[in-house]
Amino acid sequence: MSQPAAAGRSALSDGEWHRLHPLTPLLRGGLVLVVVIGVIIANLRDRLVQLFLPTFVPQIDPDEYAFEYEGDPIDWVVENNLVLLAGLVLVVVLVLVVGGFYLSWRFHTFRITRDEVEVRSGILFRTHRRAKLDRVQGVNLTRPMVARLLGTAKLEVVGAGADGNVKLEYLSTTNAERVRADILRLASGRSLDAQPAGDGLAGAAALSAAVSQAVTGLIAGEDVGEVEPASVVRIPVGRLLLSHLLSPITVLLLGAITAVIVGAVLGTPWLLFGLLPVIIAFGAFWLSSVFKGLRYSIAPTRNGIRITYGLFTTITEIIPPGRIHAIEIRQSILWRPAGWWTIKINRITGKSLSEGAQDQFTTVLPVGTRADVERVMGLLMPEMAAEEWPALFEQGVLGPQDGDPFTNTPRRARIFALLSWKRNGFAVHTSALLLRRGVVWRTLSMFPFARMQSIALHQGPFDRMLRVADVQVHTVLGPISGRLSTVNRDAALELFAEVERQAALASAADHSHRWAAGVADTDDAEGASLAEEPHPAAGHAPGYTPGYTPGHTPEQH
Amino acid sequence: MMSTPDPQADPTPADDGMSWVVDDPDTYTELREPRSPNRLVIEPNQWHQLSRKYLTLQLLTHGVILALIIVAGLVVTFVAHVPGIWIPFAAVALLSLWGILILPRQVRGYGYQLRQDDLVFRRGILWQRVVAVPYGRMQLIDITHGPLDRGFGIAQLKFVTAAATSGVTIPGLSQATAESLRDHLIMVAESRRTGL
Numbered sequence: 001m002s003q004p005a006a007a008g009r010s011a012l013s014d015g016e017w018h019r020l021h022p023l024t025p026l027l028r029g030g031l032v033l034v035v036v037i038g039v040i041i042a043n044l045r046d047r048l049v050q051l052f053l054p055t056f057v058p059q060i061d062p063d064e065y066a067f068e069y070e071g072d073p074i075d076w077v078v079e080n081n082l083v084l085l086a087g088l089v090l091v092v093v094l095v096l097v098v099g100g101f102y103l104s105w106r107f108h109t110f111r112i113t114r115d116e117v118e119v120r121s122g123i124l125f126r127t128h129r130r131a132k133l134d135r136v137q138g139v140n141l142t143r144p145m146v147a148r149l150l151g152t153a154k155l156e157v158v159g160a161g162a163d164g165n166v167k168l169e170y171l172s173t174t175n176a177e178r179v180r181a182d183i184l185r186l187a188s189g190r191s192l193d194a195q196p197a198g199d200g201l202a203g204a205a206a207l208s209a210a211v212s213q214a215v216t217g218l219i220a221g222e223d224v225g226e227v228e229p230a231s232v233v234r235i236p237v238g239r240l241l242l243s244h245l246l247s248p249i250t251v252l253l254l255g256a257i258t259a260v261i262v263g264a265v266l267g268t269p270w271l272l273f274g275l276l277p278v279i280i281a282f283g284a285f286w287l288s289s290v291f292k293g294l295r296y297s298i299a300p301t302r303n304g305i306r307i308t309y310g311l312f313t314t315i316t317e318i319i320p321p322g323r324i325h326a327i328e329i330r331q332s333i334l335w336r337p338a339g340w341w342t343i344k345i346n347r348i349t350g351k352s353l354s355e356g357a358q359d360q361f362t363t364v365l366p367v368g369t370r371a372d373v374e375r376v377m378g379l380l381m382p383e384m385a386a387e388e389w390p391a392l393f394e395q396g397v398l399g400p401q402d403g404d405p406f407t408n409t410p411r412r413a414r415i416f417a418l419l420s421w422k423r424n425g426f427a428v429h430t431s432a433l434l435l436r437r438g439v440v441w442r443t444l445s446m447f448p449f450a451r452m453q454s455i456a457l458h459q460g461p462f463d464r465m466l467r468v469a470d471v472q473v474h475t476v477l478g479p480i481s482g483r484l485s486t487v488n489r490d491a492a493l494e495l496f497a498e499v500e501r502q503a504a505l506a507s508a509a510d511h512s513h514r515w516a517a518g519v520a521d522t523d524d525a526e527g528a529s530l531a532e533e534p535h536p537a538a539g540h541a542p543g544y545t546p547g548y549t550p551g552h553t554p555e556q557h
Numbered sequence: 558m559m560s561t562p563d564p565q566a567d568p569t570p571a572d573d574g575m576s577w578v579v580d581d582p583d584t585y586t587e588l589r590e591p592r593s594p595n596r597l598v599i600e601p602n603q604w605h606q607l608s609r610k611y612l613t614l615q616l617l618t619h620g621v622i623l624a625l626i627i628v629a630g631l632v633v634t635f636v637a638h639v640p641g642i643w644i645p646f647a648a649v650a651l652l653s654l655w656g657i658l659i660l661p662r663q664v665r666g667y668g669y670q671l672r673q674d675d676l677v678f679r680r681g682i683l684w685q686r687v688v689a690v691p692y693g694r695m696q697l698i699d700i701t702h703g704p705l706d707r708g709f710g711i712a713q714l715k716f717v718t719a720a721a722t723s724g725v726t727i728p729g730l731s732q733a734t735a736e737s738l739r740d741h742l743i744m745v746a747e748s749r750r751t752g753l
Contacts, residue, residue, distance in 0.1 A: 160719075348719070453720035454690040459597050461683055467595040474688075474720035489595055496599070500689045504674035507693050508749065 010178030012171075013112040013192065017120075020108055021152050021170045025101035028169065033097075047074065110168055112179065114186060117157050117166050131159040131166040133187040134513045137348045138304075138361070139180050140317035143173070148314070155180060160348055184303035184318060189517025231297030231308075232375045233368055239340070240293045243367035244286055246334040253282050293366045298376060303516075305379050307364060317361050322512020323347055325451040325475040326482065327380050329373055329397055330443045341373045341397070342366060345380065346478025362479050373397075381446060383431035396436050396444040399423070406436050407495075409486045413466040416486040426471065426484055426495060431506070433473060433499055435484045445480055447473045449506035455499050457492055471495060574673050574692060577741040581731040583609045589665035589682055597685050599677055604668030611729025612664045614709045616657065623653045669727055674749070676716060676742070678725045688725055693749035694718045698739045702732065714738060 012018045026033075041048070077086045100123075108121040118130040138158040147153060153176040154169035171179060182192055244250070256278065263271045291311040298307050304320035326346035335341070343365035365376045374389045384392075395404055406425035414421040420439040427434045433452070435445045458470040469492040473482030487495070511517065585606035590596055630646030662682060670677040672689075679687045699715040706712060712735035716725040730738065 453694050453718040454688055454723040454725070456686060456688040456724075457597050458687075459685040464591060464593050464595045464685075469597060472722070474718070474722045476719050477721055489597070493597060493599070496687070496689065500675050500691065504691045504693070504749075507691060 010175055010182050012110075012175055012179050013182035013186075015111065015113045017109040017111045019105065020110070020168060021172055021175075022105065023150055023152060024108070024170045025105050027147055027150065027152060029101060044074075112183060112186070114191070117183060119166050119168065129166055131157050131164065133183065134189075135160040136183070136187045136320065137323050138317050138319045139183055140315055140361070141176055141180060142316075143314045145312045148173075152176075157183060158349060180318065181303075184320065187320065187514075188303055189514030231299050232379065233296075233298055233365065233372045235293060235296055235367060237294065239338075239367060240290060242338070243335065243340055244290055246332075246338070248332060248334070249282070249285075251334070253278070296366060298364060298379065300379050305364075307361060309361075319347065319361070320512070321382070321515045322450065322510065324380055324448070326445060326447050326473075326478060326480040327377070328443055328445040328480045329377070330441060331397075333440045335367075336442075339369055340367050341370070342368070343373060343376055343380070344479045346475050346480045348476050381432065381448070383448070384429065392434075396427070396434055397442065399436065400425075406434070407488065407491045410466075410468065410488045413463075413468045413486050413488075416462075416466075416468070421486070424484065424486065426487065428495065428498055428502070433495075433502075435473075435482070437484065445482070447475060447482060449499070449502040450510040450512070451475065452499070452503045452506075455496060455503070457496055459489070463489075468492075473499070574671050574675070574745050577671055577738065579605050579734055580737075581608055581734045583731060584734075585609060585665055587665065588668050589662050591682055591685065597679075597687055599670065599679070599687055599689075601670070601672075604670055604679070607664055607667050607727075607729035608711060608731045608734070610709045610731065611711055612661060614705060614711055614729075615660055615664065618705065619653065619657045619660065623650060623657065626650045626653060664729065667727070667729070671741075676725065678716075678727060688723060690716060690718060690723055690725055691749070692742065692746045694723075695742060695746040698742055700735050700739055707732075712736075716742065 077083060103123050104121070107123050107126075108119075110117065110119045112118075115133055116130045117133065118128065120126065120128050136157055137160060140156050140158065142154040142156065143152075144154070147170055151173050152170040153173045154167065155171055155176045156168070157166040159165055168176075168179070170176075185192060257275065260271045260275050292309050294311045295314065296307075296309055298305060300306070301318060304318050304323070306316065306318045308314065308316045324345050324347055328344050329341050330344065331341050342363065344362050345364055347362065349361065364380065365372060368376065370393060374386075374393065377384070377389065378386055394401060395406065400406060400408065400422055404425075406427045408423070408425035409417050409421040411421070417424050420437065423436055423439055423442070425436050427436075429446075431448055431450070433447045433449065435443075435447070437443050437445070452473060452475060454474045456472045456474065458472065459468075463469055463486070467489045468486045469489050470483060470485045471487050471492050472484070475482055585608075588604045588606060626646060626649050630643055630650065633646065634643045666682045667680045669679070675689045675691045677687065677689045679685065695716060696719055697717045699717060700712050701715070702712040710732050712730055712732045713726060713728045714730055714735045715727075716723070718725075727735075
């Protein structure tokens with residue numbers, strides 16, 4: 001496809017009920033069918049060969065092989081003159097299967113209105129699921145290998161509850177792109193009326209189009225119908241491979257291998273066999289995470305940050321502004337010589353807990369240099385001015401250095417954090433709370449006030465003796481914990497009050513659930529790169545001034 | 558921090574977070590806190606507390622458990638003639654007794670404050686925990702009472718946010734207090750509602 005697919009609204013988002021792509025049943029239930037057919041073919045292979053290519057099969061003397069054919073159902077059918085009946089049964093089964101697929105496709109409909117996305121499905125047991133658009137946490141488009149060849153894609157609207165996602169699987173790639181743009185547009189608080197109607201392909205027309213698209217996609221080998229906004233970060237393959245090699249898991253594995261080899265040499269060679277499954281499992285994990293990172297890209301769009309992952313199964317997710325609850329820049333000690341960092345976020349993924357562990361969109365930068373980190377942070381936290389970043393990086397990520405704005409663990413309580421007490425600390429930025437933690441794993445975590453749920457202080461008897469307390473910021477479930485232990489008690493109390501005040505102000509001023517409502521409606525095809533234009537800011541505190549609020553000076557001893 | 562009036566955060570006096578009062582004569586009036594000056598003090602240091610009936614209920618349930626442990630220990634000791642079998646039972650019973658002895662202190666350690674923009678909840682004396690939740694972060698409020706709770710007219714109120722770790726669960730309110738607090742919190746949260 002050469003023309004930009006995202007131009008114009010989709011015919012599918014007009015507020016009426018629509019059906020999914022006609023190939024949906026094949027893609028969803030297709031695997032089972034293929035397996036069944038495969039089993040049948042494998043079992044009847046000899047027979048089929050004999051039937052169609054009799055010359056290749058040596059003539060079998062029936063008497064000689066009578067034993068072998070005794071239990072064959074086909075022979076049995078032929079011998080008992082039941083060919084007609086068997087054929088009938090076969091036809092009925094086929095009709096039932098195809099009819100079931102057809103009906104499930106007929107009954108599976110979706111509707112996109114001003115306020116909601118709704119999906120109805122099921123033949124006997126009807127389910128009706130809707131997601132409110134102002135609570136949309138992201139929209140992702142998944143293209144598994146097979147679906148990609150057929151020019152289709154799976155659209156998933158990430159809702160706010162556990163297991164609250166609405167899935168539209170499958171749509172043609174063009175439609176999926178347009179529907180996504182429309183959903184984000186509606187969610188942002190703008191209307192679709194201004195958009196010219198695109199030539200959305202609905203119903204059977206999509207089938208013929210799908211075939212030609214698939215051919216194009218196969219030849220071009222490119223993503224079908226997608227305007228890639230320029231990624232702000234590019235990860236060289238070498239860095240990706242090396243970063244995986246330098247992970248704690250690899251070190252653990254090497255340790256295990258050494259231990260086993262030593263054990264084997266010392267007398268139990270059987271230990272070596274136990275190693276094999278471990279290596280295979282590790283290799284599979286390693287390859288899958290490398291493959292995932294191979295096509296990584298991150299770019300700003302009008303409707304949020306767009307992240308793409310995956311070599312074979314491509315997943316593209318758009319996270320609208322104000323959906324990120326916490327951000328963490330992190331570096332293990334193994335990456336320190338190379339100067340690499342990774343960035344993770346806490347966000348609502350709408351998945352049930354069992355699925356949640358698999359959510360790759362908590363990692364927004366798998367591995368990057370300092371420059372990459374600053375660029376990505378510019379997208380994640382548009383509230384923070386670009387010129388603040390160098391200083392913040394020096395102090396917060398690499399620090400502490402002279403003129404440290406962070407309030408650290410007091411010297412008297414260093415027994416609680418022997419290694420990290422000089423780094424362990426917090427600072428209050430105008431739009432977020434910053435926590436600096438760890439020496440071996442250096443991290444800097446940011447908690448935007450507009451998203452913060454609550455804050456707690458903990459103090460045990462030993463903390464009380466040393467006049468310190470622990471601070472914990474509560475956000476939605478994710479990889480980032482908000483706990484900062486051993487803070488000076490007075491500073492913690494001050495922080496408690498300050499954060500509460502900021503959180504109340506920020507959440508009162510926050511309108512990111514409808515992030516573009518009231519914004520002048522310019523021509524903004526989703527997918528157009530808007531790197532030069534700042535996002536509609538998520539949750540500015542009124543009276544915003546860049547820079548730190550004067551932090552608490554660390555106590556002198 | 559709440560002393561500075563902010564026109565943005567409080568548009569109308571009607572949705573003042575502090576305008577709610579407890580009308581339950583059985584409520585405790587004095588909070589038990591650690592004596593150390595290093596303890597955590599949240600301003601204004603005026604806490605609403607739990608109902609006295611909650612202590613009675615807790616003492617009752619814990620007492621029954623203790624009695625069961627003692628009875629089980631006696632039975633086992635006299636039926637099975639194994640020397641020293643009473644020791645684990647005695648240990649559990651002692652722990653349980655210790656729990657009962659500190660209950661009156663513990664119950665007085667719970668407290669909550671309704672401030673201008675947030676609810677503050679504290680608990681624990683040896684291990685203190687203080688949480689502040691802005692009203693607008695409320696997702697829902699759960700009131701639960703079991704059969705025993707109903708007999709004593711006690712309810713537990715849970716303030717649920719999008720974060721699983723917030724953990725604001727106020728036990729031992731009188732049912733009337735719990736319901737009026739719930740209605741008040743919902744009313745206040747409505748005027749401050751924001752996204753997640």
